[in-house]
Amino acid sequence: AQSVTQPDIHITVSEGASLELRCNYSYGATPYLFWYVQSPGQGLQLLLKYFSGDTLVQGIKGFEAEFKRSQSSFNLRKPSVHWSDAAEYFCAGGPANNLFFGTGTRLTVIP
Amino acid sequence: DTEVTQTPKHLVMGMTNKKSLKCEQHMGHRAMYWYKQKAKKPPELMFVYSYEKLSINESVPSRFSPECPNSSLLNLHLHALQPEDSALYLCASSQMDRERDTEAFFGQGTRLTVV
Numbered sequence: 036a037q038s039v040t041q042p043d044i045h046i047t048v049s050e051g052a053s054l055e056l057r058c059n060y061s062y063g064a065t066p067y068l069f070w071y072v073q074s075p076g077q078g079l080q081l082l083l084k085y086f087s088g089d090t091l092v093q094g095i096k097g098f099e100a101e102f103k104r105s106q107s108s109f110n111l112r113k114p115s116v117h118w119s120d121a122a123e124y125f126c127a128g129g130p131a132n133n134l135f136f137g138t139g140t141r142l143t144v145i146p
Numbered sequence: 147d148t149e150v151t152q153t154p155k156h157l158v159m160g161m162t163n164k165k166s167l168k169c170e171q172h173m174g175h176r177a178m179y180w181y182k183q184k185a186k187k188p189p190e191l192m193f194v195y196s197y198e199k200l201s202i203n204e205s206v207p208s209r210f211s212p213e214c215p216n217s218s219l220l221n222l223h224l225h226a227l228q229p230e231d232s233a234l235y236l237c238a239s240s241q242m243d244r245e246r247d248t249e250a251f252f253g254q255g256t257r258l259t260v261v
Contacts, residue, residue, distance in 0.1 A: 069249060078152075078236055078254040079189070125188055131240035131250040132177050132196065136188035 037062050039109075039128045041137035048116050049145050056111040056140050058126030067129030068109045070100055073139075074122045082124075085109060096120070118144045149173075150253035152237050158259045161227060167256045169220040169237030176242040178220040179250065180212060183234040195220060196242055227260045234258075 040059045048054055060066050067086055071079040083094025090102040100111045109126060121144045126137040150171045159165045169178065177196050181189035194202035195214040209231075211223040220237055234255045241248040 071252070076234070076255075076257060078150075079238075079252040081249055081251065084249045129249075131248045132179070132194055132242070133202075134189075134191065134250060139186075139188055 037066075037128055037135060039068075039126045039135065039137040041124075041126050041140050043140045044138070045141045045143065047143040047145060050118050051115050054111075054113045054116045054120070054142070056124050056126075056142070058109045058111065058137060059107050060109060060126075060128055061107065062128060066109075067131070068100075068102065069127045069129065069134075070094065070098070070109075070111045071125045071127060072096075072122045073125065079125065082111070116142075116144055118146070120144055150237055150239055150251050152235075152253035152256050154256060155254065156257045156259075158261060159224065159227065160261055161229070163227075164223070164225045166224065167222040167235055167237075167258075169222075169239075169253055170218055171239040171251070172218055173239065173251070174217075174241075175239035175251075176217060177240045178214060179238040179240075180210075180220070180222050181236040181238065181252075183236055183255070185233075189236055193222075224258075227258075229260050232258055232260045 038061045069084045070082040073079050082098045083092050085102045092100050124140045127134050153168045180192040183189040192206045193212045198214045209226050213221040236255045237253040238250040240250040
């Protein structure tokens with residue numbers, strides 16, 4: 036069965052530190068992969084997507100993700116975290132008309 | 147414009163009430179979706195509309211009734227809900243182009259409380 040797994044339920048980082056959120060996927064074919072961010076009580080905002088091609092994907096708000104087929108991973112990274120990045124982050128697999136989400140990683144940013 | 151607009155933002159309803167959630171997009175997308183999200187959980191797909199026709203119904207109780215009046219609008223009619231139906235209801239849309247990869251765009255959600 037297709038699935039994505041986010042091993043970390045909660046991560047705390049200091050403002051200005053680097054960030055990496057993990058996502059592993061289980062997929063039969065070439066995966067469609069996404070990272071969404073959700074602030075409390077809000078909807079989901081698409082950060083970035085991977086369909087094919089270049090395995091390093093740039094997104095909004097300074098985020099990037101790298102698709103590694105050998106590790107079945109699609110980890111999200113940011114070189115310097117801002118306090119406004121505190122939110123819930125969801126990795127998801129596609130296609131868009133049948134998205135399946137990971138359980139999410141809550142990011143706390145401390146001053 | 148990559149906006150999906152949902153109204154109302156908050157809704158409190160009694161178990162005998164009838165209410166509707168509304169969703170609108172003007173991106174020319176031909177697929178629209180309803181998701182339900184409980185606290186501290188990922189969104190769960192409820193319904194998929196493709197070219198204004200219901201294509202997927204993920205075993206949702208009949209007290210939830212979707213409607214797609216046209217390609218830009220999606221409604222979710224609510225009747226005789228239970229307190230456990232309290233959740234954030236998210237609408238999303240995407241293109242339905244078989245030759246192009248596509249992503250889903252989400253609205254801000256309607257926070258529903260059933261009392």
